[in-house]
Amino acid sequence: MERDEGLELYGLLAARLKQAHTRVAGLQVTDEVRVQLSRRLLVITAAAKRDLPAAARRLDALMKDLEEGRLPDEGSP
Numbered sequence: 001m002e003r004d005e006g007l008e009l010y011g012l013l014a015a016r017l018k019q020a021h022t023r024v025a026g027l028q029v030t031d032e033v034r035v036q037l038s039r040r041l042l043v044i045t046a047a048a049k050r051d052l053p054a055a056a057r058r059l060d061a062l063m064k065d066l067e068e069g070r071l072p073d074e075g076s077p
Contacts, residue, residue, distance in 0.1 A: 009052055016059055036072040
């Protein structure tokens with residue numbers, strides 16, 4: 001049962017990551033900002049392999065930033 005729950009959680013996170021990628025792709029921002037956001041999504045994806053709850057929290061934080069209009073500054077890492 002535990003394995004099935006884990007797979008279900010991965011599936012939910014994967015669907016949310018896909019939505020986040022679509023949202024980032026549709027933003028009217030510079031290429032530099034889009035790259036920074038895409039990198040952040042890649043880090044979250046990699047984190048999901050090791051720590052699913054932490055990855056979900058990071059994705060929540062990213063989505064909240066996007067909803068509130070907090071985008072990375074151009075030129076910042």
